[in-house]
Each structure stands twice: as C-alpha cells, then as structure tokens.
Amino acid sequence: MQFIALTSIGVETLLAEELQTFGATITKQTIGSVRFEADSLLAQKICLSTRFSTRIMMMLSQSNDVKDKDALYKLAKNIEWAEWFGPNQSFAVEFNGTNTLLKNSQFSGMVVKDAIVDYFNDKNGQRPNVDKTSPNVRVVGKLNKSDCALYVDYSGPRLSDRGYRTKQGQAPIREHLAAALIKRSGWLEDPTKPLFDPCCGSGTLLIEAASMAQNIAPGLQKRFAFQDLPGFRDAKFKEIKQALRDAQVTPNLWLIGHDIDERVLSVAEQNAARAGFEGQIQFKVADANKLTSVAKRSGHVVSNLPYGERLGGMAELVNLYRNLGGAFKQCFQDWHVALLGTDESLFNLLKLVRAKTYKFKNGPLDVLFNLYQLDARQVSQVNRANTLHFETSSAFANRLKKNLQGLKSWVKQNNIEAYRAYDADIPEYNVAVDVYPSHAVIYEYAAPKNVDEKVAEKRLQDVITLTAQTLDVAPENVAVKVRKRQKGENQYEVLSRQDRVMEVNEFGAKFKVNLFDYLDTGLFLDHRLARRYIQDNAKDKRFLNLFSYTGSASVHAALGGAKSVVTVDMSRTYLKWAEENFALNNLKSPRYRFEQADCLKWLEHAQGQYDLIFLDPPTFSNSKRMQAVFDVQRDHIQLFSWVKKILSSNGTLLFSNNKRGFEIDELGLMGLGLKAQCISDKTISPDFKRNKQIHNSWLITHA
Structure with missing residues (x-):
C-alpha cells in the first residue's frame, strides 16, 4: 500500500x-x-x-x-x-x-x-x-x-497536536518541529546530560524532549481516521499500542526551563502535567538577559528565542542576543548550544562561530536553527558580546548626548515630557530618536540604495544599544519603528500587541500614547507649538479639526475655551483614541462632536461656520474625491475652496503639511479671495530646528 x-x-x-x-x-x-x-x-x-x-x-x-x-x-x-x-x-x-x-x-x-x-x-x-x-x-x-x-x-486530525497543549506563549512552535529541533541538537545522543531552555515559553521543547528520551509514542492517546475504515481490527491495534508501551524507557533526565513570564511558566507546568511529566522538568521564572550557570555538568542549550512578534520590540531582541552571547561564553563552557530564530543579523550579535545551520519553516516564517559548540577555543576568544559593530558608532552617541545637553534648559523651562533628541544628524546613522518619560522611540529611515543592507542593520543595532545606554532607558522600553518595507513578508510582523499605554503632559493637556503597537505613537511631536497656538486662540471660537488623527489639537482647543469642537477622521480607532484623550482631560460636553468620515468628502459638503480650523492633510491619499490620488501640492487650492465656504468672515485656517519642498499657490489663493501668512518658523520647536522641512504651516484668512 x-x-x-x-x-x-x-x-x-x-x-x-x-x-x-x-x-x-x-x-x-x-x-x-x-x-x-x-x-x-x-x-x-x-x-x-x-x-x-x-x-x-x-x-x-x-x-x-x-x-x-x-x-x-x-x-x-x-x-x-x-x-x-x-x-x-x-x-x-x-x-x-x-x-x-x-x-x-x-x-x-x-x-x-x-x-x-x-x-x-x-x-x-x-x-x-x-x-x-x-x-x-x-x-x-x-x-x-x-x-x-x-x-x-489515514491519520485524521493533525498528528502534531499531541493533546497536552491547550495554551501557548508568543512565537510558538508546533510539536513536530520542536521534536525536530531536539533531534538536530544532538542531545538525544546522551539524554542524561542537562537540557536547558532559557526562553522555554509554554514548555513545548522540553516536553517533546522528555517524550523522545523515554521513547513514548506520541499518538497513544489519539483516535485516528483509519479506525473508521473497513478492515480495521481493534484487537490488532491494541497489540501494536501495547508493544509501543512495552518499549518505553525511564532514563534519569535533567530538564530545565526558564522564562521571564510567570503566567506562561504556569501554562508550561500545566502542559507538562497533561503530557505525563509533572515534576520531571524544573521550571523557574528567570530573565534570559541575566543568564547564569544552571548545572555543574555540561549539557545542551536548546531554545526557540523570541523574535519579531511585535512592531516595536526590536530593542529587546538586540539586547537579549548581545547578553546571551556573553553569558554563554562565561557560564556555559563545553556546552552545546542550539538556537532557533529568524534574523541572521541578530544571530551575529552572539559573536559565536556556528558549527552548523538548519533551515525550517515555523508556520509561515522562515527560521534558522544554529548549532554552536562552546569549546575552549570559542570561549577563550575576547568576549565581544556587548561591544559595538563599528567604533564609529560612538559618534552617534556623542551627538545624541550633545543634543540632549542643548535641549536641557528648554525642556525644563517648558515642562516638556516628549521631544526629539536626534534626527539623522549624522547621515550614516539615518534614524530619529524621540524621548518619552523612561522610554525612547527610534525611527529608522530607509537607507539609500548604495548602502549595504547588512551594514545598515548593524548600524541600527549599535544605535539601539547606544540609545538605551545614553538615555539610561531599559531596552524593553525602547521602541524601534522601521519606516521601510521589510525583507520578507513576516519579518517584524505584528503578531501580538503589547497595549503598553502611557500618559504624556503637554502645555496643561494630557495625552494617551502607545509607543509600541503602531508606526506612530498617537502624538505628532513636531506640531507641539501649533497645538499651543490653537489653545491660545480658541476661546469662544467654533473649532474644526480635519484629519484629526487622535484629536490632540481638539483637546487643546477645548482646554482653550472653544465654544464648540468638531473632530473629523476616517479611522474609528483614532476617533475612539480622541474620545479617550478628551476623557483623560475631563472634557465632556454636547458641544464636542466626533465624526467618522472621509475628510475630503466631508469638507466638500460641509455646512455651518467655523472660526478656527486646523487642516493637516496627508501628503498623499487614495481618496475617491480626487483624481487618482490626493496630492497636497496639486490639490491644496481645491481644499481651500471647500474650506472658504465654512470659514467665518473673521475666521482663521491653520494649514500644515509635511511635504518637503511644498510651495503654496499664492495666485490660487488670491483667486479665492484668501491670503496666507507663513508661520513655519513659529511652529517648529527647538527639538526640530535641525530639520527645517519637518512641516510647513500657514495662517490663512479672508482677504
């Protein structure tokens, strides 16, 4: 057959x-x-x-x-x-x-x-x-x-589902792949040696190892499709099962699993108990960044290391791999190490010479399984696990320190809690660094085509390490956002959200920000002074906020005493965020309205009159109201023609956009009976002075 x-x-x-x-x-x-x-x-x-x-x-x-x-x-x-x-x-x-x-x-x-x-x-x-x-x-x-x-x-439900795993941690692996990793690691050649997983999650690797070492057939508790086929003989089947049970062995096992997440470890213990290995695996809450010796006898480290399951979590990974490299050399001499991951550049941070590499698929992800032998030669090498890739990276740290010192008095005088400390000041280190209370956000800009991708990756890793050190911020509180298309469909894909929300104060206003789950945090820092202008000039005004994002300008208008506030955005998520910002500031009134709509369509058919309007459109948008795509340079006069109909006779439009090299159409404005005053120099705060093109802004009124 x-x-x-x-x-x-x-x-x-x-x-x-x-x-x-x-x-x-x-x-x-x-x-x-x-x-x-x-x-x-x-x-x-x-x-x-x-x-x-x-x-x-x-x-x-x-x-x-x-x-x-x-x-x-x-x-x-x-x-x-x-x-x-x-x-x-x-x-x-x-x-x-x-x-x-x-x-x-x-x-x-x-x-x-x-x-x-x-x-x-x-x-x-x-x-x-x-x-x-x-x-x-x-x-x-x-x-x-x-x-x-x-x-x-013939087999029926998926054979990799052994039945012991009802819950799992992040970046899980199927049981059959876990078994393959154990086999490839070489541990089964002498299963009496210690087996240690420093990031054990829900315990799959260790449970599979225990089953393999004891020769326990994984399907003994399963029902199979062939049991419903003609010719199946239950008596013969029971004989096969009994023979498999008789072939089981009971070696002395030394299995150790650590994880920083106490909740996930509890799941691991439950999984082990369901698999029949209760008490056979030593589970312990421990941080892999602070790895120490776990056994006097050398053995095997096998682990499915965390990888880019979160948008902003890259800094944690860089720190983890750097620390693991040093710890392996210091505490695990003569051990065999086998690690699963997705990113070659992260493996390079270990500063270890691999003995062999296997390629697998973990669900949709391409993964590497690297094997290392921590022999005397490897361990005797200078421990460079925490050093930089490039000595020149210290120039980035020095510039970051200099910028922080230059902004120190301004930050203190204005009680600024979130600001930009670095913005591609050195061309080779093409990132922006924003400082938040006890946190930092790093935005990596797309590198020029003539820059080697691996070099750019190493520079970014240096930037991550140096940012955490210079700002004295824990790596897990550094969010990294890559403003470019990722290599491969799944690298740094958002597989789970952290929901780590924090509060930021700005000129008496409070805002909810989320540094990790979205490309933007919920607060555009470069519009800080524009929002203050709105607050200072909103008293008794009818205020309209178009393309409102999370409604920060609307909050300032309400705090400034606006007669009414209308907040318009297409995203329900952002409007809900805006409502939460209003609640955070104890702002509640029927005069505050939130409208979900295509802002261009809404503006074209808008009625009523507004005394103060904030219009900060995207550079491009796939709106159905424009030919092909909306282009702020090409279409801003059309925008103004719609705004003019709802701008009161003494009203003011604060217009802003982020298009580099934007030029306002003066003749088009005159044709509409409007006039403009450029105030970009008044809305760009000291932390953005290094980037004059961060945004453009004008006050537009009736001529």
Whole structure:
C-alpha cells in the first residue's frame, strides 16, 4: 500500500529516516512530504509513533495526465470507493492545487465529489451524504500541473497536536518541529546530560524532549481516521499500542526551563502535567538577559528565542542576543548550544562561530536553527558580546548626548515630557530618536540604495544599544519603528500587541500614547507649538479639526475655551483614541462632536461656520474625491475652496503639511479671495530646528 506523510519544510529528511526505522520503504521524498510503502498494521504503528509527520494519507489512485475536468472526473470515478466506505456513510473532499484548465481547487473538489456520488448511484442506486465537518471518510486530492493523486485521510486530525497543549506563549512552535529541533541538537545522543531552555515559553521543547528520551509514542492517546475504515481490527491495534508501551524507557533526565513570564511558566507546568511529566522538568521564572550557570555538568542549550512578534520590540531582541552571547561564553563552557530564530543579523550579535545551520519553516516564517559548540577555543576568544559593530558608532552617541545637553534648559523651562533628541544628524546613522518619560522611540529611515543592507542593520543595532545606554532607558522600553518595507513578508510582523499605554503632559493637556503597537505613537511631536497656538486662540471660537488623527489639537482647543469642537477622521480607532484623550482631560460636553468620515468628502459638503480650523492633510491619499490620488501640492487650492465656504468672515485656517519642498499657490489663493501668512518658523520647536522641512504651516484668512 502506498502512503504519503506530510510535514513542515526542513523536517523531510528526519521524517524519512524515522519511517525507515519503523520498517517502511521510502519511494519518494519531496518538499514537505515523504511517500512510503507499508502494510496496514505498519501504517497504524507509524501513525501512533511518528514525531515528525503532521498527517498521513493512503493513496488510492494517481495519474500524470489530469489536464481538465473530464480527466479528473474519470480518475475519481474509476476508483472502487466501496472498498473504503458505503452509501450509508458520509464523506468530504478537500482539494489542493491548480493547473491551466483546473484553475479553482474548490471546483476540482466538486468534480471529485460528483464522481464519487455517481459511482455509488451507478453501483447501488443510492448516494452517500457529504459532511464537511465530521465525515466518516475524508478524501484528499492533490494536483500539480497534470500530476494528480487521490488519497484517503489515514491519520485524521493533525498528528502534531499531541493533546497536552491547550495554551501557548508568543512565537510558538508546533510539536513536530520542536521534536525536530531536539533531534538536530544532538542531545538525544546522551539524554542524561542537562537540557536547558532559557526562553522555554509554554514548555513545548522540553516536553517533546522528555517524550523522545523515554521513547513514548506520541499518538497513544489519539483516535485516528483509519479506525473508521473497513478492515480495521481493534484487537490488532491494541497489540501494536501495547508493544509501543512495552518499549518505553525511564532514563534519569535533567530538564530545565526558564522564562521571564510567570503566567506562561504556569501554562508550561500545566502542559507538562497533561503530557505525563509533572515534576520531571524544573521550571523557574528567570530573565534570559541575566543568564547564569544552571548545572555543574555540561549539557545542551536548546531554545526557540523570541523574535519579531511585535512592531516595536526590536530593542529587546538586540539586547537579549548581545547578553546571551556573553553569558554563554562565561557560564556555559563545553556546552552545546542550539538556537532557533529568524534574523541572521541578530544571530551575529552572539559573536559565536556556528558549527552548523538548519533551515525550517515555523508556520509561515522562515527560521534558522544554529548549532554552536562552546569549546575552549570559542570561549577563550575576547568576549565581544556587548561591544559595538563599528567604533564609529560612538559618534552617534556623542551627538545624541550633545543634543540632549542643548535641549536641557528648554525642556525644563517648558515642562516638556516628549521631544526629539536626534534626527539623522549624522547621515550614516539615518534614524530619529524621540524621548518619552523612561522610554525612547527610534525611527529608522530607509537607507539609500548604495548602502549595504547588512551594514545598515548593524548600524541600527549599535544605535539601539547606544540609545538605551545614553538615555539610561531599559531596552524593553525602547521602541524601534522601521519606516521601510521589510525583507520578507513576516519579518517584524505584528503578531501580538503589547497595549503598553502611557500618559504624556503637554502645555496643561494630557495625552494617551502607545509607543509600541503602531508606526506612530498617537502624538505628532513636531506640531507641539501649533497645538499651543490653537489653545491660545480658541476661546469662544467654533473649532474644526480635519484629519484629526487622535484629536490632540481638539483637546487643546477645548482646554482653550472653544465654544464648540468638531473632530473629523476616517479611522474609528483614532476617533475612539480622541474620545479617550478628551476623557483623560475631563472634557465632556454636547458641544464636542466626533465624526467618522472621509475628510475630503466631508469638507466638500460641509455646512455651518467655523472660526478656527486646523487642516493637516496627508501628503498623499487614495481618496475617491480626487483624481487618482490626493496630492497636497496639486490639490491644496481645491481644499481651500471647500474650506472658504465654512470659514467665518473673521475666521482663521491653520494649514500644515509635511511635504518637503511644498510651495503654496499664492495666485490660487488670491483667486479665492484668501491670503496666507507663513508661520513655519513659529511652529517648529527647538527639538526640530535641525530639520527645517519637518512641516510647513500657514495662517490663512479672508482677504
């Protein structure tokens, strides 16, 4: 009988070797799968025992000439389906793959389903039912160009789900991949040695290690699809299970798991107990940044290190990898270290020479599994784990210190809590650094094409380290935002949010900011003085805030005594944020309105009169109200024509934008009967003086 075992990319070779040890004959190994021959009893044993497969299917038929619907129907119709289920049972079809004529996998699945139904109608005059949720038999079709194979699902629910894991931490790995990492680490060659995971999360690696060392078949508690197929003999199946139980061993294990998150460690302990290893793994709350020796005897470190699961969390990662490199050399001489991660530049921070690298897929992520041998030669090297990549990076730190000193008196006099301390002052260090109470935000600008990407990555890592040191800010309180398209679809992807909200004071106003979960924090610092102008001039005025973002200008207008405040933005998230800012300042009145709308569409049809309007449009926008996309340079006169209709006779429009080189159309303004006064120099505060193009601003009134 022909079978196919599925797995993750990178695990295929281990799966093939495992199948051979069970006695199966390998016929083909491809990306993500291994085909093999076995009788039914051996196939059942494999389902019970495999650690590296996620699914096993039995092949029913195969053809390399399935080019269209008719050929697919013929392939399916010619199978003797009565050998696998009857007309009184239910079935489902899942189909994967397309070709030139079979372009839709759902349609192909319907073709197979129709062929099965027609087979039973012709044979019995009765058709089986289709049940997509819990069928008696699941038929699987796989198509690649004209090659098509039809299978019966033999194993059933995903084999990697062992049953012990009901909750998991961030950046989890499937159990079959965890087993592959343990196997590749080399620890199983002598499982009496200590096995230590400094970032153990929900304990998957250690639990899989315990199961492998004790030769416990992972599927002993599972129910399989083959148990519903004709010819299944329960007595024989029980004999196989008993033989597997008899083959278990009980070596003395030394398994240690640390994690900084006490809640996740509690989950790990529960998972271990469900897996039957309660008390066999030493779990402890500990910070991997402060790693110390865990055993007098050398052993293996195996860990799935944290990686970019959060938008702003890169600084924590840089700090972690730097600290781990030093700790391994100081406290783990003669140990073997095996680490899983996604970013080659982070691995470089360890300052360790790798012995071997394996490539895997962890879900959608491309990951690297690096093996290191901490022998005397490696440990004797100068410990550079906490040094910079480039000596010239000290120039960045010196400039940051100089800027901080220059802003010190202004910050103190004006009680400023959030400000810009560095903005690409040195071209090679193309970042901006904003200071918040006990926190910092680093924005990396896209490097020029002539700058090597790896060099830019190393400079950024130096910037992260030096920013934390210079500002005396904990690395976990440094948010890093990369203002460019990331390499790969998932690098630094937001997989979870931190929801770390803090409060910032500005000229008597309070604002909620979130430094980690969004590209922007909720408060544009360069508009600080524009907001103060609004507060100073809002008394008894009807105020309108367009493209309001989180409503900070609206808060200042309300605190300044505005008669009414209307806040307009397309984003419900930002409007809710604006309402929270109003609540934070104890501002509540029916005169304060929040409207969710396309600001251009809203403005085109706006009615009423406003005495003070703040208009800070984006440089570009895909609004339906403009030709193609909105362009602030091209379309600002059209904006002003709409604003003029609602600007009171003595009213003022404070217009601002961030387009570099923006030029206001003086003739267009005159044609509308408006006049403008440039006040950019009055709205750019000392912390942004180094960047004169940070924004442009004008006061516009009726001529």
